[in-house]
Amino acid sequence: MTVFNPDARVQLVLGTQWGDEGKGKIVDLLGEQHDVVARFQGGPNAGHTVQIEGEQFILHHIPSGILHDHTICVIGNGMVVDPETILTEIEELEDRGFEVCGRLLISENAHLILPYHKIIDKASEGFKEDAKIGTTGCGIGPAYADKIRREGFRAGDLLTRDWEARLREKVRINNLVLERVYGEPPVDAEDVIGLLLRFMDRLSASIADTMHYMQACLREKKRILLEGAQGTLLDIDFGTYPFVTSSNTTIGGVSTGLGIAPQRIDHTLGILKAYTTRVGNGPFPTELAGDFGDRLREMGGEYGATTGRPRRCGWLDLVAAKYAVQLNGVDSLCITKLDVLDTLDEIRICTAYDVQGDRTGEFPVSGEKLESVRPVYETVPGWKTRISSLTAYGDLPDAARAYLDRISDLLGIPVRIVSVGAGREQTIIL
Numbered sequence: 001m002t003v004f005n006p007d008a009r010v011q012l013v014l015g016t017q018w019g020d021e022g023k024g025k026i027v028d029l030l031g032e033q034h035d036v037v038a039r040f041q042g043g044p045n046a047g048h049t050v051q052i053e054g055e056q057f058i059l060h061h062i063p064s065g066i067l068h069d070h071t072i073c074v075i076g077n078g079m080v081v082d083p084e085t086i087l088t089e090i091e092e093l094e095d096r097g098f099e100v101c102g103r104l105l106i107s108e109n110a111h112l113i114l115p116y117h118k119i120i121d122k123a124s125e126g127f128k129e130d131a132k133i134g135t136t137g138c139g140i141g142p143a144y145a146d147k148i149r150r151e152g153f154r155a156g157d158l159l160t161r162d163w164e165a166r167l168r169e170k171v172r173i174n175n176l177v178l179e180r181v182y183g184e185p186p187v188d189a190e191d192v193i194g195l196l197l198r199f200m201d202r203l204s205a206s207i208a209d210t211m212h213y214m215q216a217c218l219r220e221k222k223r224i225l226l227e228g229a230q231g232t233l234l235d236i237d238f239g240t241y242p243f244v245t246s247s248n249t250t251i252g253g254v255s256t257g258l259g260i261a262p263q264r265i266d267h268t269l270g271i272l273k274a275y276t277t278r279v280g281n282g283p284f285p286t287e288l289a290g291d292f293g294d295r296l297r298e299m300g301g302e303y304g305a306t307t308g309r310p311r312r313c314g315w316l317d318l319v320a321a322k323y324a325v326q327l328n329g330v331d332s333l334c335i336t337k338l339d340v341l342d343t344l345d346e347i348r349i350c351t352a353y354d355v356q357g358d359r360t361g362e363f364p365v366s367g368e369k370l371e372s373v374r375p376v377y378e379t380v381p382g383w384k385t386r387i388s389s390l391t392a393y394g395d396l397p398d399a400a401r402a403y404l405d406r407i408s409d410l411l412g413i414p415v416r417i418v419s420v421g422a423g424r425e426q427t428i429i430l
């Protein structure tokens with residue numbers, strides 16, 4: 001595979017929609033040319049799917065670079081780590097022949113998702129009448145809430161002398177919340193300690209000061225790939241709040257979640273799926289309800305990699321994508337799943353919104369306003385040809401190239417990669 005952007009030592013890959021853009025495949029692909037692959041936010045809510053020679057891998061915590069023998073994978077301080085899930089993830093990778101622990105670093109400042117966080121996540125959703133977020137139920141929100149309330153428990157705490165006593169106290173307080181607020185049975189502190197001892201048994205040597213590690217990598221001019229999770233529109237600050245995740249999925253998350261200064265990022269690659277999906281609740285202007293949306297879901301295999309939930313599907317929304325490009329300073333684009341549109345007669349692109357009679361190209365930050373917008377579409381012809389075996393841009397049908405060119409023109413940045421299937425080889429580098 002041709003080396004992508006050889007001048008960039010530090011590259012960021014992030015999602016420009018509501019997640020599930022296909023970042024895992026691209027990080028795996030680019031990982032080959034990098035020494036270090038690091039994640040900076042989120043946790044097991046992510047489900048990064050990589051397919052190698054017909055075999056599928058779904059990664060939740062561990063950076064998608066792990067599938068290349070030479071890369072060091074870093075879980076930054078901005079992530080939340082579920083000891084139970086990560087142990088399973090490691091075991092599954094080891095069973096399939098990958099060496100993990102010796103190549104994995106976990107920030108000592110990364111917060112842990114403890115069993116009560118998962119119970120609270122699910123129970124609090126059950127309490128809501130009409131504003132359920134539709135979380136992944138992985139305990140993400142409650143773990144980040146504890147971090148912000150300064151009541152979290154970090155990986156590095158496990159390296160201190162009296163951690164068991166402090167953990168018992170946290171479990172005691174959270175059990176009160178579980179019982180009195182949610183009517184849920186308490187968690188057994190000794191079970192939690194047992195889980196963390198198993199975590200330490202496998203991973204104590206991986207817990208590290210990853211900020212200084214990343215700084216050393218920068219000094220040594222190592223090639224670093226930064227792997228975003230979820231997508232721009234799920235960002236806690238810039239997303240469609242409250243229907244968002246609990247971390248900064250946008251470029252700022254790299255600095256706060258890994259300790260890398262913004263100006264050290266040489267290139268930001270935005271991943272844009274050729275149509276739009278969203279899992280969970282919240283506004284989605286270009287959503288296709290009904291048969292056609294169902295057909296798109298089946299054509300694209302749009303079911304959650306973490307929860308198996310059906311994803312909501314719709315046309316490509318370039319108003320939202322423009323917002324993501326601006327927010328993240330995206331330098332170039334990777335268009336994924338272009339082949340899913342192969343059979344369509346015509347394709348629609350949302351180029352503007354009508355908001356109470358006014359036309360705008362600006363993505364509204366208010367959720368209420370976003371609920372009421374009407375998308376304005378441009379219709380382009382489909383290519384009606386199977387493209388998933390093509391490897392050169394020049395071989396793509398004219399209509400497919402016209403679709404890509406239109407996206408590039410409207411967003412004002414070049415398309416550098418086109419993905420036409422799940423396999424590593426089903427990728428066109430421009």
Ligand code: IMP
Pocket residue numbers: 018019020045046047133134135136137138139140141229230234243244245246279280281
């Ligand atoms: P949470 O991150 O589990 O708290 O879920 C909050 C919202 O983000 C829900 O709408 C989820 O469906 C969505 N979400 C979280 N992680 C992902 C992801 O990796 N892909 C797509 N949506 C996600």
